[in-house]
Amino acid sequence: MTRPHGYARYRLDGCRCYTCGWAVAQYNDAREHAMRRGTWQPYVDAEPVRVHVRNLQDCDMGLRTIAARAGVDRKRLQAVLNGRPERGTPPQQQMRPALAAAVLAIEPTLENLAPNTPISPLGTRRRAHALIAVGWPRQHLAAHLGMTHSNFNAMLASPHVLARRALAVRAMYDALWRADPAQHGASARGIRDARARAAAEGWAPPGAWDDDTIDDPEAFPDWTGQCGTVEGFWAHRYITAPACQPCRDAFNANGRARKAAAQEGTTQ
Template identity: 35%
Template sequence: MTRRREPPNHETLTCYTDYACRLPACRDRYNTWNRDRGQAISAGTWQPLVDAEPIRQHLIALDEAGITFHRVSVLTGLPYKSVRAFVHHDYGHAAPRRRRATPEVAAKILAIGFTDSGYVSPIGSERRFQALVAMGWPTLHTARRAGLHPSNRNTIFRAPSMRAATAQRIAVTYDEMRTQNPARHGVSAVSIKRAKAQAAERRWPDIAYWADRMDVIDDPDFEPLYGVTNRELVAQDANWVMRTSGLDRANAAARLGVSKSYIDHAFRDHPEYAVDTAA
């Protein structure tokens, strides 16, 4: 079970500062950073932010060479939205173009050369399509806006990778369309209703869900738990524990910190995850 299921991202400080996460490891990470910051300030060596203009110019040059913001995001591990913000303001919001950056972020971006345009995972593009469907946008409209051939709008996500330039076009289109009302752009009420019903049936995360999770929307190892109840989650985890460890329900329950009866009820409600054991 290697997937990161829900933000905050527990490898950065944002889970503590922005989401009030208080897991011991995250609290220790923040305290260590804060202590190091205080010592650096006292020593006169603290340099928290640098001018982002060199970053902007480098990103523009990379983009002109075919290395898109999306590809830079993949290569550096930085969120696409954060990378793009060095060159463009945020669509539909008051957030201006970023003019400062941490030295670490600057170093990651400036280290990108001009030889790797490459391919990226299609997962982020697929999630953007799905979120727009949940908003009422049929995939046909999104495909046309992104410059994709309508016949490819579903099959494009079945391949193991896609061109970074295509992924960036979809990301830009998503940023534009997520602030627009489909009814005001030629989508009929019937089509909007049908799109929303399709997204609800398939439990596709919507725009609001991804708004706070843009740092992981392109992460293939992140598993969104949109619309998943705690009982279903326990059923999934118990299924995995019992299959991989050979434990019975009682011991699996102890491993997961729940009662055996809770697992029994979880398997009853979600029989697709049920594992038959002697206990």
């Protein structure tokens, strides 16, 4: 299952290549422009809406779902997209701004995707790993999701997860990240093993993640509250977690800068 580079690949597979980034940036500009224009004109250009619907369709959203989310009749949306061939009318040039705004506001979020749409497993893995890091045994998480232990492991190892699974894991994470596994029947040994495994794998706990960025492929866990800085590098020692890559990078860059400054000093 491979989507071509572009909007859907960026949104659903987390691709951050140049082509995807460019497509989304261009697209966001046009969409924001269209949304702004809609606030004061009696009719607006229908083309940005068609582009948006095509992008949503690329994300495997059906026209029925798109129409339902926009609160509009599917036939009306079809007239915008394709015109009415049976009456010989072409696709609409213009449309009412309220309808345009309603359609443009729809995003291919987890809730809006068809349940079996395959998407990037990144956010799902980070959430499951974060729960394991604070002591949730895998068996408990699998049971919470109504999955077998082996299906749960297979899901975390797979290059894609289904949207409905990602949604279920997100709900589980929201429910459990602050809860105490011991009060939910996890044994002391199960908790210890889960934590040890996460420590060995370098999995970040919920405290290192931000709800807004946990699905972002470019986000990194902030273990120390100042990760990505030299202070962060030293702070890792206090929490006895090995320094993360952004902290090591900051530390090394700082070392190089100091060495360069020292060399300049000796040559003067």
